[in-house]
Amino acid sequence: MNAFAALSDDTRREIVRLVAKNGELTSTEISHRFKMSPPAISQHLKILKEAKVLKMKKDAQKRIYSINDSGLHEVEDWLLDIRNLWNARLDNLEKYLLKMKREKSREKK
Template sequence: MNAFAALADDTRREIVRLIAKNGELTSTEISQNFKISPPAISQHLKVLKESKVLHMKKVAQKRIYGLNDSGIHEMEHWLSDIKNLWNKRLDNLEKYLLKIKKERSSDRK
């Protein structure tokens, strides 16, 4: 599953927001912020880890989750590419509209 598909779920977006706000958290700390079962949260964490949105490290018996910079940068890069494509399209539209406006003003003279 890719990062965008993983983040299509409300609970997973809230998990990411929670970690972004608080820094690294254990799965228990994350679970305490939701009204769903810890096993359900574990499944969400698994999806986020597999999609490279989060990373997980084990410290003794604890699993600690944090944002995965590479996954976040990958999404950011994709969004930047889309934004640039739209900016180019809008620039072309502006040029075209200015051309039409200029042609209409010269026709009136």
């Protein structure tokens, strides 16, 4: 599963938001913040880990989750591509509008 598919779910996006805000959280701390069963949260965590959005380390019986930058690079790269596309389109629109403004001012003379 890729990062986009993993982040398509509201609960998983909220989990990522919580972990990003807090740095690291145990699976128990995460599950206490939702009105879902711990096994359901574990499934969400598993998907986020497989998609490399979160990483997990074990400390005795605890599983501690944090943001995995490598998985979020996929999303970041896509967003940059979209931003560049729109910037180019807006630049073209600006050029067109300036051209139209110049033509209109020539017509007035």
